[in-house]
Amino acid sequence: GAVVSQHPSRVICKSGTSVKIECRSLDFQATTMFWYRQFPKQSLMLMATSNEGSKATYEQGVEKDKFLINHASLTLSTLTVTSAHPEDSSFYICSAVHTLAKNIQYFGAGTRLSVL
Amino acid sequence: AQSVTQPDIHITVSEGASLELRCNYSYGATPYLFWYVQSPGQGLQLLLKYFSGDTLVQGIKGFEAEFKRSQSSFNLRKPSVHWSDAAEYFCAVVNSGGYQKVTFGIGTKLQVIP
Numbered sequence: 001g002a003v004v005s006q007h008p009s010r011v012i013c014k015s016g017t018s019v020k021i022e023c024r025s026l027d028f029q030a031t032t033m034f035w036y037r038q039f040p041k042q043s044l045m046l047m048a049t050s051n052e053g054s055k056a057t058y059e060q061g062v063e064k065d066k067f068l069i070n071h072a073s074l075t076l077s078t079l080t081v082t083s084a085h086p087e088d089s090s091f092y093i094c095s096a097v098h099t100l101a102k103n104i105q106y107f108g109a110g111t112r113l114s115v116l
Numbered sequence: 117a118q119s120v121t122q123p124d125i126h127i128t129v130s131e132g133a134s135l136e137l138r139c140n141y142s143y144g145a146t147p148y149l150f151w152y153v154q155s156p157g158q159g160l161q162l163l164l165k166y167f168s169g170d171t172l173v174q175g176i177k178g179f180e181a182e183f184k185r186s187q188s189s190f191n192l193r194k195p196s197v198h199w200s201d202a203a204e205y206f207c208a209v210v211n212s213g214g215y216q217k218v219t220f221g222i223g224t225k226l227q228v229i230p
Binding site: 046104105109 | 148150152157158159160161162165167206210217218220221222223
């Protein structure tokens with residue numbers, strides 16, 4: 001149990017286009033999901049906290065207009081990278097918190113974004 | 117603010133040898149502690165966690181970790197490493213007051229040689 005699916009696993013796009021990444025909790029409900037960014041050979045950096053039915057909370061230095069987060073249901077959160085540029089190329093990982101096990105985050109497999 | 121230190125960025129061990137990955141945390145109270153493993157190009161898989169109780173916790177894949185409050189440590193161990201254990205290992209801490217942000221260590225990359 002506690003499976004988090006992240007799609008797509010890899011995406012290549014042109015500079016200036018927008019990319020949407022989905023994060024789904026497959027077998028549990030998650031009122032809270034998190035979005036992370038991981039640079040090569042570095043740890044995960046929290047970008048934002050996504051709460052179902054409310055606005056996301058962004059970490060300092062993360063542009064909310066560039067990284068749009070929507071958490072429309074208890075099993076789905078989306079991250080849209082708007083007007084992507086090469087510096088947005090990175091590995092993006094989501095996690096979901098089980099409503100019944102609030103101290104454990106379950107992670108998706110990540111999305112490798114490459115902006116040309 | 118809470119912080120996590122993994123002093124070893126890269127460790128190489130021989131297959132069959134024992135392993136210990138170090139983790140120290142800084143937090144005012146007793147935090148919730150985790151170890152995650154990440155294979156190349158993959159997400160994170162939870163190996164084990166400590167919330168309270170027995171300070172020696174068992175996880176998946178034969179891993180265990182021991183919480184030592186006096187040393188603010190939560191070191192990960194495995195008695196005999198397999199080649200498939202080669203991956204990146206992250207220690208993490210969560211505020212015990214609720215499901216808050218996870219603070220990750222920088223990670224330790226484990227290389228296993230035949």
